[in-house]
Amino acid sequence: MAGALDGLLVVALEQAVAAPLCTRQLADGGARVIKLERAGGETARHYDTTVHGASAYFAWLNRGKQSVVIDVKDAGDRAMVERMVGKADVFIQNLAPGAAARLGLDAAALVEVHPRLIAVDICGYGQSTAAHAMRAYDMLVQAEAGICAVTGTPEAMAKVGVSIADIATGMNAHAAILEALIGRGRTGQGAAIEIAMFDTMADWMAVPLLHLEHAGRVTGRHGLEHAAIYPYAAYACLDGSLMISIQSPDEWRRFCAGVLGDAALADDPRFATNPDRVESRETLGRIVGDVLAAMTIADASALLDRHRIAWGRVSTVADVSAHAALRRVPAEVGGEAFDLPRPPGRSGALPTTIPALDANGADLRCEFGAG
Structure with missing residues (x-):
């Protein structure tokens, strides 16, 4: 060829x-x-x-x-x-x-x-x-x-x-x-x-090595969650799971006000910065999880799109085979x-x-x- x-x-x-x-x-x-x-x-x-x-x-x-x-x-x-x-x-x-x-x-x-x-x-x-x-x-x-x-x-x-x-x-x-x-x-x-x-x-492995060698921080294992960014994780909806990623302060504010329905959460000292949210991931995870658990994937993804929040389905191999x-x-x-x-x-x-x-x-x- x-x-x-x-x-x-x-x-x-x-x-x-x-x-x-x-x-x-x-x-x-x-x-x-x-x-x-x-x-x-x-x-x-x-x-x-x-x-x-x-x-x-x-x-x-x-x-x-x-x-x-x-x-x-x-x-x-x-x-x-x-x-x-x-x-x-x-x-x-x-x-x-x-x-x-x-x-x-x-x-x-x-x-x-x-x-x-x-x-x-x-x-x-x-x-x-x-x-x-x-x-x-x-x-x-x-x-x-x-x-x-x-x-x-x-x-x-x-x-x-x-x-x-x-x-x-x-x-x-x-x-x-x-x-x-x-x-x-x-x-x-x-x-x-x-x-x-x-x-x-x-x-x-450069990032885990840099965290260890320069901050003494051991990178943990978090399943379908990011080790150093939060919320960046999978959450269960009524008919499957969605992965959500918050990468910037602006995204965090839009997510709180538009998706979680609580604008004040963005300034909560437990969650105000990404390091804060990583430290408090269990508490924040329950808050996010409770909101998404009441939605279908279609409803949740539409809401996330409306507020310009990145998401992805947690797909099976069969899902990938039929993926658009x-x-x-x-x-x-x-x-x-x-x-x-x-x-x-x-x-x-x-x-x-x-x-x-x-x-x-x-x-x-x-x-x-x-x-």
Whole structure:
């Protein structure tokens, strides 16, 4: 598919989520992506058979790619990989710790041989740190990075319900590659890049860390409430729940007068500022909750709109599937059609085909197999 990255060749020794998400973004942008897979296929092919026999993760992350089965320890296959890399603009890998380096396929080694190459190592933990050898999967990194410590209820920690460590790492890798491509356009030089999952989640933990290190304040777990802003929480209505967000003093005054029906509440010393409201969240929560509990979602949302207060439904997955804002793109796997959510920022046609294992093996061996 033509796009901003049309003509770029990306070679990916990838598995699971983080690297495949990055290369899917590149494929959506028009790059040619060659996915190197081991015999039997990469990890995510085998998670389930939800989408016409393909796993949901694989169907989500691999449209528009070419697949070839490769044994990188076989001399002939290794020579073919090296020919691919010699022609590639980008090489990305997310093997287990140390595996790529043992194969001579780590970013630093490849860029030394191919100075124009942009080579990316996705790893769990920074390879210059004492944690470099730790194996890393999404939920493990969420736990290690403290995400679970600030997620859940006061009684129990929870992970985030989607693979945020993997997803955010893949998006960071995508951004780093685009920056490196711009840099190469100016200097002619490629780059060796490391993107660590822990670094990604630690960056997301900056606010709790700053609160702890500069104010001695431990960020609590508040379920469907914001830890540092209030009211910013879910409240039960007669037929479901609404999330309400008060972000400014003006919003707080409008909320008190127009929604709660008590303008004087805005100047109550317990609630006058956001820190006051956070401190008194239990008392204020009961006041807000009692008002909304008598309303339907339709009535409450209309009232909130009238007074310019932000709100959102607490949706189920079924609600999201039917949501008016959900935009979709077509895809197909094994000749069967299905839909995916449209990635943000994309407006034109996107690649659609999810490759079968080794679907392009014969053609790629013909293209790159001869010396």
